[in-house]
Amino acid sequence: MPAKIFRDPLYNYISIDRERDGWLLELLDTPEVQRLRRIHQLGVSYLTYPGADHNRLAHSLGVVYLMQQALNHLQVPAAGEHINRARAPLLAAALIHDVGHGPFSHLFEPCLGIDHEVWSKKIILCEDQDTHVNRVLKEVDPSLPRTVADLIDKDNVEQPSWMRYLLSSQLDMDRLDYLRRDSLFTGAGYGHFDFFRLLNTFELYTSGDGGREIVWPEKAMLAVEEYIFARYYMYQNVYLHKTTRGFEKMLEAMWRRARALHAGGAKLALVPSLRDFWATSEPTVQQYLRLEEFTVLMQIQNWTQNSDKALSDLARRFLARERFAMIDPPPAKAGLAPTNAPWEAALHDLVKKAGYDPEMYCLKDQVKAKYNQPYFPEKEADEQSVKNAIRIMVNGKPVEVSTLLERLKPLTQVPVDRVRYYIPKDLHARAKKLQADWR
Amino acid sequence: MTRYQLAKLVGWADTLRSRKRLQKVVYLLQAAGCPLAAEFSLHHYGPYSEELARLTDEMVRQSFLAEQTTDNSVGKQYVYCLTPAVSQQIRELEATAEGTEWAAELAPFEAQAKQLLKEDLKQLEYASTIVFFHRQGFDWPTAVEKAEQFKQTPAVRMALPLARQAMA
Numbered sequence: 001m002p003a004k005i006f007r008d009p010l011y012n013y014i015s016i017d018r019e020r021d022g023w024l025l026e027l028l029d030t031p032e033v034q035r036l037r038r039i040h041q042l043g044v045s046y047l048t049y050p051g052a053d054h055n056r057l058a059h060s061l062g063v064v065y066l067m068q069q070a071l072n073h074l075q076v077p078a079a080g081e082h083i084n085r086a087r088a089p090l091l092a093a094a095l096i097h098d099v100g101h102g103p104f105s106h107l108f109e110p111c112l113g114i115d116h117e118v119w120s121k122k123i124i125l126c127e128d129q130d131t132h133v134n135r136v137l138k139e140v141d142p143s144l145p146r147t148v149a150d151l152i153d154k155d156n157v158e159q160p161s162w163m164r165y166l167l168s169s170q171l172d173m174d175r176l177d178y179l180r181r182d183s184l185f186t187g188a189g190y191g192h193f194d195f196f197r198l199l200n201t202f203e204l205y206t207s208g209d210g211g212r213e214i215v216w217p218e219k220a221m222l223a224v225e226e227y228i229f230a231r232y233y234m235y236q237n238v239y240l241h242k243t244t245r246g247f248e249k250m251l252e253a254m255w256r257r258a259r260a261l262h263a264g265g266a267k268l269a270l271v272p273s274l275r276d277f278w279a280t281s282e283p284t285v286q287q288y289l290r291l292e293e294f295t296v297l298m299q300i301q302n303w304t305q306n307s308d309k310a311l312s313d314l315a316r317r318f319l320a321r322e323r324f325a326m327i328d329p330p331p332a333k334a335g336l337a338p339t340n341a342p343w344e345a346a347l348h349d350l351v352k353k354a355g356y357d358p359e360m361y362c363l364k365d366q367v368k369a370k371y372n373q374p375y376f377p378e379k380e381a382d383e384q385s386v387k388n389a390i391r392i393m394v395n396g397k398p399v400e401v402s403t404l405l406e407r408l409k410p411l412t413q414v415p416v417d418r419v420r421y422y423i424p425k426d427l428h429a430r431a432k433k434l435q436a437d438w439r
Numbered sequence: 440m441t442r443y444q445l446a447k448l449v450g451w452a453d454t455l456r457s458r459k460r461l462q463k464v465v466y467l468l469q470a471a472g473c474p475l476a477a478e479f480s481l482h483h484y485g486p487y488s489e490e491l492a493r494l495t496d497e498m499v500r501q502s503f504l505a506e507q508t509t510d511n512s513v514g515k516q517y518v519y520c521l522t523p524a525v526s527q528q529i530r531e532l533e534a535t536a537e538g539t540e541w542a543a544e545l546a547p548f549e550a551q552a553k554q555l556l557k558e559d560l561k562q563l564e565y566a567s568t569i570v571f572f573h574r575q576g577f578d579w580p581t582a583v584e585k586a587e588q589f590k591q592t593p594a595v596r597m598a599l600p601l602a603r604q605a606m607a
Contacts (some may be wrong), residue, residue, distance in 0.1 A: 154480055154481075155480055155481045155571075155575070157481065157585065157588070157589045161483070207483075211483045211591075213483075334501045335442075335528070336441075336442045336443045336446055336503065336525065336528050336529065336532055337441075337442075337443060337532060337537070337538070338441075368490075369490075369493050369497075370489055370490075370493070376489065376492070376493060378458070378487070378492055379458065379492075379496075379515070379517060380457065380458040380459060380514070380515065380516060380517055381513045381514030381515060382457070382459050382484065382511070382513045382514070382516065382560075383458055383459045383462065383482070383484050383487065385482045385483035385484065385487075387480070387482045387483075387487070388482060388487060388489065388492075413496075413500075
């Protein structure tokens, strides 16, 4: 059969030509990529949305599909050699851009002290040990691993800008897939927008100083608007959902405690892959790849029997989905100096007096402003690029979209960082009173 | 970066012309060791911090900074100065123990900041781009080459003295 077909809930058919792109199928079959089947795209969001069980592999295939469409679109006006040359690196990068993700995706990065992009590059470039991903890419072209690693690195400038921007910018193939996929699987119906129009109307614009950017024509403006609204709603309702964030903080606190106990020589019944990972300050690629969600869950299961009360309690709560209650701090007084510290200290005191260790039972979630409001365009034209603005071509010049559509202004006005606290449910009423009475 | 730190910087400028200037000066001061915490990544016009942009707009919204616009060949350019109320707040804050500490952290960088704030905008853009590559581990000649390749102009190398001075 000439094509390998994958059924996909978003795109119906994702087709990979065996003759032209057989190497992509080999890349897909590598153990490093197959591991992505065992990593939830949305971390622990399934504790909030039971349907959120989709995995990183499905998302990565989705990005491949969108990249194929984008390349087909670019080849229509002029099948330039630069597009042909870009094909393999872009399809490879689309498939393996997330290969370095740890268990539960972004959630585990603070727990393990890792950056998934750093690990993705290590796996692709194979800096300490052989990886199948590296081998397959080298067989296509000896320079391909380096090219793909460069494309994934947001600060790397070795590859043409338009290629990097298709993978990472304010409106890229990655976002086009995950917003709609996450919306579908959570059931939270906010991630709908006319992706087909966005994919089939973008242009490559060359600015006066030679920079090459991705822009959209005026006829796509409303599709862009729809995308920005979808992104905003998905962040507010799914990615920043208080229940999900509460469990993320619980997992982080549990992990911190375990790490501290381990450093103090306590017996923690570590599963072998975690034992090996913690035994060294410079884990190898293979040690990292052995950290999977089932190993983390097994570890948490072990900890429910641990002699440390706080560790076993948090482990039990996590597995039983016994969530903490969320409490907002009182409104902050505007000033040059932060004003939250006294209230936070009072909350800690309340938790401590109830017999809980505030380190483990008063969890602070500082939601960065960029997540509270994901599209925040740079105002000054002289500082705008695809990394900080989505632009529409008007009379031959790129113009940032929110300046053209008043409806977008509230979504692009600056928010502040948002702080939330998570405490045991039995303390919630007392904490609410503390918040209401605070002066 | 804190509100206090941004307010001090704008105060040093008296009138700070252009968000690009703010971005590049903060980056260069950070590279020089000034404790201004902001994450930068490389954009087309050099290192850029979304955090810094947000903080600026937040302080305008809360009337710590006054913002005006002027038009230039590219589009709007933004100009900032302190509001009278915030100048008073800075004085009051610096009279406290915590504020004294904060002021002491920034004081060694005041002269350098004031000089950078007067520099040509293009030179700031080029110098900060060179410094960006240098901080990635490249020696100065290679950092200049990479910056020239990135900006697609040999004019970048004219900013090398400014880049080196910023990190001296």
